Amino acid sequence: MDQVTAIAYSSSANMGPGYDLLAVAHDAFYDAVTATINPSQGNTLLTIGGMEGNPDPMTNTAGLSVINLLRDHGINEPVLLQIRKGIPAGLGLGSSGASAAAAVSAVSELFGLKVSMDEKVKYSMLGEAASSGTPHADNVAASIHGGFVVVESVSPVRVKHLTIHRSFSFLTVIPSIHIKNKTKLCRTLVPKDIPLSSYIQNARFVTELIAGLMGGDRELVKNGMNDVIVEAARKPLYPFYEKLKIMMLEAGAAGVCISGAGPSVVAVVDNLSDIEKIRSGTEEILSRMKIGYSIVESKVAGGTRIERNPAGN
DSSP: OEEEEEEEEEEEEETTTEEEEEEEEEEEEEEEEEEEEOGGGTTOSEEEESOSSOOOGGGSHHHHHHHHHHHHTTOOSOEEEEEEOOSOTTSSSOHHHHHHHHHHHHHHHHTTOOOOHHHHHHHHHHHHHHHHSSOOOHHHHHHHHBSEEEEEEETTEEEEEEOOOTTOEEEEEEESOOOTTHHHHHHHTSOSOOOHHHHHHHHHHHHHHHHHHHHTOHHHHHHHSOOSSHHHHHGGGOTTHHHHHHHHHHTTOSEEEEOTTSSOEEEEEOTTSOHHHHHHHHHHHHHHTTOOEEEEEEOBOBOOEEEEEETTO
């Protein structure tokens, strides 16, 4: 019996003003999911292996995504998912979304379902409810499509893939901070009502950011990679963020924002950015606050990649 492995890359969602709207896939980390038809499971539709934390398919992002996919396509053959986590969880790098994206892609290929890219996003998005409490499409859309994505609609799902200018890459500061149920908590902090002036300002930011990333205009990226609504509400969780952002911009980063729900901070960089100055500045700020961290340089990643291998290989 064949088995299929899918690889999906890490991502940074929200991207400044783009809450649940903009995301980018980067090659900082990746998850791999292998799907196998496994008759030894008996009547159990889906079994998850390779994870220490959450083997229950109904409360696991990959599992919940695949269960919805199998049920909607009338598939009753038992499936084993082996999940190999490469993306650190709980740090705003799209870990749960990548697992879901890889799982849906692997199972779709295994059964020859030929689902569209938007359908893959839809099923992967459903799985995100297992970690955040509500489905959201930005991380999974980036992992599935690769590159820079705009979530045009979630009902029905429509995603637009855009091209980031070749001069840009990313530098991500990953503080060693773990907040229990962080994604759910961060989504509760999003204001339900906002002034019209804040909406207009964020709309300006979104326009500038998209134009800047596509056109290679670092001033537009710097101006556009801000958020007076969601990021402003979440900043108190991360007292180091403002200092990091100011330092990174002074060192030549084109733009800086919280990656996803944080605590990671992602900077858009190019050949005018002083990477060593950013590294030394990060050390100065976070060591003073007694916060451990790592720094990862990355480039724009491609979409989910499929590898098909005979069982037993």
